Amino acid sequence: MRLLRVGVTVAMLAVVWGAELAYACPACASPLEENRQAFVDTTVFxxxxxxxxxxxxxxxxxxxxRQPH
Amino acid sequence: MPDDTLGRPFGVPARREPVLPNGVLGMLIFVATEVMFFSGLISAFVIGKSNALGGWPPPGQPRLPVEETAFNTAALLASGVALYFANRAFKNGTPNTKRLLLLSIALGGFFVLFQGAEWVALIGEGLTLTSGQLGGFFYLLVGTHALHVVVGFIILLYTYRRLSRGDLDGFAFWPAQIFWYFVVGVWPILYWQVYL
Known part of the structure; x- marks a missing residue:
């Protein structure tokens, strides 16, 4: 059980660090302001x-x- | 056996009426997934459009027929309005229902045919699914919608057939209407995003 908990924690931390390194989302790394804004707008939408x-x-x-029949 | 205040015997649960017919609830859930599907497509298009370095529409690509499609949009919206009045006539039991439903179907059919003619012209001008980002997004978004219009058209035809045979009830008519209103309602958003 303890091993499982440690394993899950390590996996979660690896995902967090890995995501920062990978720049998986092309919009996050885009230099275009319009593209970044579109990414934010569609995320909200x-x-x-x-x-x-x-x-x-x-x-x-x-x-x-709540309406009476 | 002693009775409760409403005269029902104790221990017998009251019969509960469903708030929504099953067909309507099923169609609402389906349309909710469709809304998310189209939202995803539109979002991808908005991001793709904003990412285009040469501006949008990309240079060297055929111009989309904005005015002609505005006319076609009006036909589809009119189809939705005709269906609304067909439902009102159906509820009131007036004989107009058949005529209004037929008008709605005819306008939906006109929309599909008009769009087909538009596609033939655009393909002739060189806009294909693989000609670039504009063509790819155009046929994906508009094509997916067209597929939905065709399905809605078939559902309305089936509804009309049942109405003609005299065995159409509200439980069958409402889901068909929900789907068609969705198809009609999503189109102006696509038109605004893709054509304008």
Missing amino acids: LTLVPLAMMGGFVWWLRRQT
Whole structure:
């Protein structure tokens, strides 16, 4: 169990350090300001869309269940 | 057996009505995944466009038919409006339903045919899937949408067939409408991003 915990910690740290070295995302290393901005905008967009859909559905469901028949 | 305040025997659970029919819920979940799919495609396009060093559209590439497609966009939006009124007529039980649904289908069919003609012209001008970044993104985004329009068109035809036979109910009509509204709703975003 202890070995497993140490292994997971080492793997996580390796991912964190490795990602910095790899520059896996081409937008992160782009010198173009417009490209960096587009990357930020689309990240925000892709984060908010599922939250808005799920939030909207839960809100609608709550409203429906609270309405008297 | 003693009864509760509503007159039901104790121990017998009350029958619960579903808030949404299964078909509608299934279609909503499917459309939610489609929204994420198109969001991913549009995001990739926005990043690709911003990364183009020579500006956008890339020089030396054919010009996309902005005005003609604006007309086609209006036809698709009109198809969505016709479907909305078809649903209203269906709910009220008026005989207009068939005519309005047929109008919606015809406008959807017109959109597909018009886009097909546009593609033939663009391919003739040298814009292909492999001609460059513009062609690759154009056929990927617009082609994926066109595929959805064709599927929606077939669903609407099936709906019309059931309506003609007199066995169409709201449980079958609503999912078809949700899908078509999605197809109609996503197109202006694609038009704005790809053509303008």
